[in-house]
Each structure stands twice: as structure tokens, then as C-alpha cells.
Amino acid sequence: MPELLKTPLNAVHRALGAKMVDFGGWDMPVQYPTGIINEHVAVRTKVGLFDVSHMGEIRVKGPQAMAFLDWLTPNAVVKLAHGQIHYTAFLYENGTFVDDLLLHKIADDHFLLVVNASNVDKDFAWVKKHAAKWDVEVTNESDATGQVALQGPLSIDVLQPLVDIDLSQIKYYWFAFGNFKGMPAMFARTGYTGEDGFEVYCPAEKTAWVWNELMESGKPHGLVPTGLGCRNTLRLEAKMALYGHEIDDTTNALEADLGWIIKLNKGEFLGREALATLKEQGLGRKLVGFRMLEKRDIARDHMDVLVDGKKAGYVTSGSPSTTCGFNLGLAYVPISNAPLGSRIHVDIRGKACEAEVIPTPFYKRAK
Amino acid sequence: MYPADVKYTKNHEYLKPLGDGTALVGITHYAQEALGDVVFVDMPEVGAKFKAGDEFGTVESVKTVSEIFIPSACEVIEINGELEAHPEYVNEDAYGKGWMLKVKLDGGLNSELLDAAAYEALVSAESH
DSSP states (O other), X not given: OOOOBOOTTHHHHHHTTOEEEEETTEEEEEEOTTOHHHHHHHHHHSOEEEEOTTSEEEEEESTTHHHHHHHHSXXXXXXXXXXXXXXXXXXXXXXXXXXXXXXXXXXXXXXXXXXXXXXXXXXXXXHHHHHTTSSOEEEEOTTTEEEEEEESTTHHHHHGGGBSSOGGGSXXXXXXXXXXXXXXXXXXXXXXXXXXXXXXEEEGGGHHHHHHHHHHHHGGGTOEEOOHHHHHHHHHHTTOOOBTTTBSTTSBTTTTTOGGGOOGGGOOOTTHHHHHHHHHHOOSEEEEEEEESSTTOOOOTTOEEEETTEEEEEEEEEEEOTTTSSEEEEEEEEGGGOSTTOXXXXXXXXXXXXXXXXXXXXXXXXX | OOOTTOEEOTTSEEEEEOSSSEEEEEEXXXXXXXXXXXXXXXXXXXXXXXXXXXXXEEEEESSOEEEEEOSSSEEEEEEOTHHHHOTTHHHHOTTTTTOOEEEEEOSSOOTTOBOHHHHHHXXXXXXX
């Protein structure tokens, strides 16, 4: 087996007593000694700190950067202002996913794409391949870039004392450059938990120092280190897609309920034709949120969804929900079972357990 | 973490003989740590009879679900009802208030059960 990849914070996690797991080839903390539930609650009520240095950063620069990315991705890049971010995707010709990503517009000729750790090589090759016809320069800065995510309602209180810009001026899904205790860094008001928060981008070799400064600043606010375990339960409550679960190269953007990132009217883009056709034909299945009706039934990833006793779909993510107080999940179901209130069954170890299709996101923070 | 008055299975259940032909059954400290926060324990009815190695229930944690197996032939005489309201007892005190079943042993102890030293060796091999 190849050796697992390590982020610049690997030793820090071990010193904190984290339980480490193989996450797509990366040696990552799944939880720290206080456990997933405590970490989950800390992010919802106070603040938590995630190591997301394994994420990939791809920089696209050049005179045609904006036109190129507007063609390569389905969301409307031309509508972004300088300093603005949007959620988007790389799509195959048939409308399924190469990956999902955050696209940061630094200038008309300069963008930063943040992609999933396990897809970095595939994504970089994808962008490079298509860039050949455009006047752009594409660089993979993943190894040189450290990234931590501060998430939770008290995030701003933890980060503000350490930086020289007014963080309250950064709107949700915008970013700014500033100094972190004198070191240049990028601060993006984004996250993967459904809470307010900031993702701090810095040179890889400075990541441990940034982490420790944040931990120290966060002490009076109840900051705890948070791992991939609660990251998954938090993002599921907020109904944020996870590559390899809700989306992959077998699911298209429309059935994944991500129609809002597909701007069919903006002009040509990769995958547009397939998606326009799909939209016209109508979808056969759709991703929905559900809750298990019995308290004891917990749906898990990959379990079958049954309709009239027959396999009709599958669970993409399922878990108990600490915030909601019931067991929930996301699943692909036939379009006829997608309306709110529909009853479906999940095959839990051979037993057909009843579930109800309910509105998503399951959790939405108070603004 | 490996009490000497307890017998262990390779699947990380334990059996704690009480000296009167009865015993407590649960999952080990190592198992609860691997599972993470326990949110539900699905247990059998009082009166259920099992052979060694039979599945007797499941433990659901936030992360995952795990089947649990009977260490030695027995009949269930009590289940730990506290776990319904407090599944976290399994994490907090696996060999104490996190016990799952009280059983009446059916014959002698399963000879395949491990003592503390053998179990410790097994666990340290698994975690390295």
C-alpha cells in the first residue's frame, strides 16, 4: 500500500490525540478525544477548527482566464465580482461530475479553484487538458498551500484579533487578502458546515503556526479542534454534496438537485448540451432528503431505497443528526417519490424501514 | 483498559463472569473507541437464548454500525435499559455502566475466549 499523504498539521493532530484514518489516501483526523458529537455541537454553538490542507488549489491566470472558466464550468463566472466566490463544478460532456469546487475570482485574469483532495490530480489534468486551446496558465499549488477552516458562530471573534483587515466587511461567499499576525494570507468567508466561518489560506510551512495561533485565540471562546467525522455530520445537516456520495461520474447535476449552479442561458459550456436535453426530457430520479420515522432506524451510505418492496434507489449519505434530533439522510429516489411528504423505505439490514421525504437543508442557521 | 476479571472475543465483545453462573456482556473499551460516539444499542429480548458467536444485536455510532456477537452460550436474563436513554455509557464506561446484557451461562465458558493479555496482544496487533 502506498504511504498515506500527510498535511503540514499531521504531527499537530497526533499530539492532540486525534484518531487518524485513511481519507482518500490522506492520513487525516476523524475525531479528537472529546468525540464527534461534542465537536459537532461546538461548531453549531461556538467554534471549531478543521485542517483542510488536503484540499487542492488550482490557479488559473491569463487574458482568457474568465472566458475559459466560464466555458469549463456551468455557473456564470462572468457575473462574479472581484473578491467573490461561487460554488460550481467540472462536468463531463454528459453532465455528470468530474468534481465540485469553489471558484474564487481575484481579477478578470486571475482565479483560484479549490477542489476536493482525492480529485486533485484528476482535476488538474482536466483543467490543463482543456486549457490548451486558451491563453491561460494553470498551476497546481496544492502542495504549497495550507488551509484551515474556522467554523461556527464565534469564528469572527477568534480570527479578528489576529488579522489586520475588518472581517465583518467580508460577506458570505466573498474573500479578502490581509495579514495574519504580519503574514500575508487569504481569508474566505465560506465553509462546509452550514455555519458562518472563514477558510484561511497560507503557505504550507506556516500552517502549524496558524493553527496554534487560532487555537490560542479561540480558547476563551470554547474553540475545539474538529475532525472529518463531525465535518460529515455537519455538512449532511446543511445538505452540502460530498463527491463520491451525492455526486460522482454517474450522477448528473440536475438530478443531484444542483440545478442552481447550472446556468443554461449563459451560453456554451462543457456539459451544457447534455443538461439542456435532460432538462427537456425530464429527470427519472432525484436526490432528496429524508428522515427515518422510527427513532431506532439509522440509514447508512449505500443502503437500498425500496418502493413497493423493490429496490428503486439508494442512500448517498445517512446518519443520526445531533442538531435535528432524528436520523436523516440523502437518497436518489424515482421522481414519483421525490415530492415532500412521500413515503419511502430504506433496507436496513434486511428490514424495510419507513422514511419520509422532508425539506432540505435539514439545518439552516439563523441569520 | 484490559481488566483481568473479564474475558474477551476476537470481535471485541467482553464477558464478565459474576461468580454465580451469570455474567455481563458488552463491547470492549477498544471497540467503543473505534466506533466513536454510540447513539443506539439494539438488544435482544429477555429470555432469548444464544450459542457462542451468534449475533445478538447492533451498536450504532454517529459514524457507523457494528454487529455484536455473543461470547459464550447463554440465556439473556436482563438487558441494560439505561442504555436507551444513555447510549453514551458504552463510551464512558464500557465494562461498568455500559454493560449490555446480563446472561445466565449455558454450560462452561467458551474456550476460545481470550484473557486480558491475549486480548491486549490482539488489539495492539490490529492498531499497528
